[in-house]
Amino acid sequence: MLNPSETMSRTAAAASGPKPVASRGIPGLHELSVVIPARNEAEGLARLLPELLAKLPGAEIIVSDDGSTDQTVAFARGLGVQVVHRPYGSGNGAAIKAGARSASREWIVFMDGDGQHRAEDIERLLARLGEGYEMVVGARSAGGQASRHRGLANAFYNRLATWMVGHPVKDLTSGFRVVRRKRFKEFLHLLPNGFSYPTTCTMAFFRAGYSVAYEPIDVQQRIKGTSSHVKIMRDGVRFLLIIFKIGTLYSPLKLFAPIAAGFFCTGVGYYLYTFLTQHRFTNMSVLLFSAAVIVFLIGLISEQITALMYGNQNSDS
Incomplete structure (x- = not known):
């Protein structure tokens, strides 16, 4: 595994290798902003950022730092990536909102900074936009869940959300998605500062009548030493409360x-x-x-x- 310092020295060579995403009827690279919320994710970014720089030359890449105390900010800036820095942690949702406000392109790709999401999957999400969707979500398989208990909980949330909105919701809590910036910012004031921003975003889009698609993806194992910031019991209750909150707002x-x-x-x-x-x-x-x-x-x-x-x-x- 490459550490951040080794990765910085190899990024220039990697960037000239793979070809950019081929676009035909889908957004071009100059229309993309990639927002990555991060809190102490230097090791995860060491895997993700070089891949993004190589595969998406010309795209706007933003690391939205949520009060990291490790080398997250220094590493991202060392690669020439735009950084939105917050002096203290306010939550994953707060980092998402800060990054979205800084994004300047028509489409925003949201990815986690813990190394789970692969840059090569962005192309498949973008391809679905050519079918007329306003948001495409990377839907994880059952094997891609962090644990069996979390997988069962997410399956329950998906069924409950499907009943609420009247449309199939295949992965309510996935943090990997591409969305039209204008549409996303309509609901920015509704997004919580915690970890349930995908829940609110998904249900708001459905209730507003915007088209949403799901593209199956495989997630990678988290970088060793990078643990999930989600507490299953605490945030599981929050996810459920958010579903009912959006239910009362929209259905x-x-x-x-x-x-x-x-x-x-x-x-x-x-x-x-x-x-x-x-x-x-x-x-x-x-x-x-x-x-x-x-x-x-x-x-x-x-x-x-x-x-x-x-x-x-x-x-x-």
């Missing part, structure tokens, strides 16, 4: 209607029980029926607010 009735139906069915069941055993209609049944009506009306009002919000957004664009 409120899909969240509120089942809850209202649950209260109503419970009220009916309790009423039948008390009628058969006590021959009366109890206050608890009234409370359950009232809760069902209130929750449903909240969902209905939220749905109307959402429709108005998106109507105004579409008229502005």
Whole structure:
């Protein structure tokens, strides 16, 4: 494995070797910005950056540093890569937003800085843009998950998100994607500073009616000594909360209607029980029926607010 200092000395020779991405009906290299959020990822960048410089000459490459304390910033600058430096860590999502604000090209490629994603896969994602998509996501296989537990959790999130948005969501949490910068910046204010920015971005695109495609990819093993910054239990709960947050913002009735139906069915069941055993209609049944009506009306009002919000957004664009 090359260390950062060895990689810097070999980058110039590697850059003249492979040919750039051949584009036909897809964005050219001069239209690409590559944003890489990084926090103490010097070793991972030692694998990724030379590949990017060799395969994407002319593309804008941005390392969005999130308060690294290792050689991440020095290494990236040593290769001539643009660096957006933050003096302290605010989270992966904060680094993504800072990088997106600095990007100047029409299309943005987001990649992780831990060495998992391969520069050669960018070409396949770009090729799907030629089919008219606004965002293409690199969908990992089951074997590409960091652990069995995380794979099962992501499978659950994908199914839940699919039900929420009404479209197949094959990899809700993938950090490898290419997106039209103008579209992405529409939702910049919604993105959290933590690790669930892909969740918010994906569901927002679907609800806005923008076309999204998934391209299967294989991920590499993380660079030794580079561990995931995601805590499974803590961030798993955050991912789930973000799904429901976006559900209430973009498909409120899909969240509120089942809850209202649950209260109503419970009220009916309790009423039948008390009628058969006590021959009366109890206050608890009234409370359950009232809760069902209130929750449903909240969902209905939220749905109307959402429709108005998106109507105004579409008229502005």
